[in-house]
Amino acid sequence: MNIIDAMKSRFTCRAFTSEPIDNETILSIIEAALRAPSWGNTQPWEIFVANGKSTDRLRKAYSERFSNDVPVNPDIVRPLPKDWPPTLKERYEKLRKDRSDFLGLDRKDQKDMRELMVRNFRFFDAPSVIFLCMDRSxxxxxxxxxxxxxxxIMLIACEYGLGTAVAVQLASYPDLVRQELGIPENLSVCIGIAIGKINTTSPQNTFRTPRRAVNEVVRIKG
Ligand SMILES: Cc1cc2nc3c(=O)[nH]c(=O)nc-3n(C[C@H](O)[C@H](O)[C@H](O)COP(=O)(O)O)c2cc1C
Structure with a gap:
């Protein structure tokens, strides 16, 4: 698959099949992705992968916490702007409305919204989750x-016929991830990328997000 096709076909996959992905495939994807640029080639990433039974154990622990309303405690705090600039706020609200309308969910219904949220804490049923970590300093x-x-990682996964979901919610309970994967305390668990075969029968995966037009985003001169 060429890069433009991968860019155009990637989407946040929110329903995976249970088909296992072998460690070798995940390592090949990450190995190619290690060519990514970084500040002064510092390559700050430390990567820990939950696969198979390890993912199942974490999924169970996350789901238990979520169902017991245990507050999330991410290493990377998520300060949101006090006031989103109006156009960004509009896009954010539009995404939430469009997704729930598409899935036939009522945004005012707590149960419906919980239903959406719980998928994050189940890692969207993915067989594997890649956790990206870096030194706390x-x-x-x-x-x-x-x-x-x-x-x-997400573009290379397309080449392997795999779907991905990068999601901050996957790093909601870093203590659990740390315990399962042996991540040292000096590293922040920044974000997770769920990876696996796309469940093509789930309506979760037919929703697509729009993008701003290039001539609205770019001012080019010369
Ligand atoms: C930093 C970051 C954090 C995200 N966190 C979540 C998340 O916690 N849960 C989720 O369902 N999607 C999450 N997403 C996915 C975005 O909602 C998604 O990328 C955006 O709506 C565009 O849709 P697309 O990826 O399908 O093109 C996150 C994306 C990024 C880049």
Whole structure:
């Protein structure tokens, strides 16, 4: 698959099949993605992967916490802007409305919204989750590097016929991830990427998000 096709076909997969993915495939994808650029070639990423039974154990632990309303406690705090600039707020609200309308969910119904949320804590039923970590002392520049490797992993996964979901919610309970995968305390568990075969029968996976037009985003001169 060429890169443009991968860019155009990638989407956040929110329903995976239970088909296992072998460690070799995951390692090949990550190996290629390690070519991603980083500040001064510092390569700040430390990557821990839950696969098979390890993912199942974590999924169970996450789901239990979620159903017991245990507050999330991510390593990377999520300060949201006090006021989103209006156009961004509009897009954010539109995404939430479009997705729930598409799935026939009522946004005012707590049960419906919980239903949506719980999928995150089940890792969308993926057989594997790639956790991207970095030293706690690092700055947003290294998060930028993690963004670069995230997208690289997701595009390469397309080549392998696999779907992905990068999701901050997957890093909601870092203590559980740390315990399962032996992640040292000096590393922040920044984000997770669920990976696996796309469940093509789930309506979750037929929803697509729009993008702004290039001539609205780019001002080009010369
Ligand atoms: C940093 C980051 C965090 C995200 N966290 C979540 C999440 O916790 N749960 C989720 O369902 N999607 C999450 N997403 C996916 C976005 O909602 C999604 O990328 C966006 O709506 C565009 O849709 P697309 O990926 O299908 O093109 C996240 C994406 C990014 C880049």
């Amino acid at each position: 690092l700055t947003p520049w290294s998060l930028f590097d993690l963004g670069a490797i995230s997208q690289s």
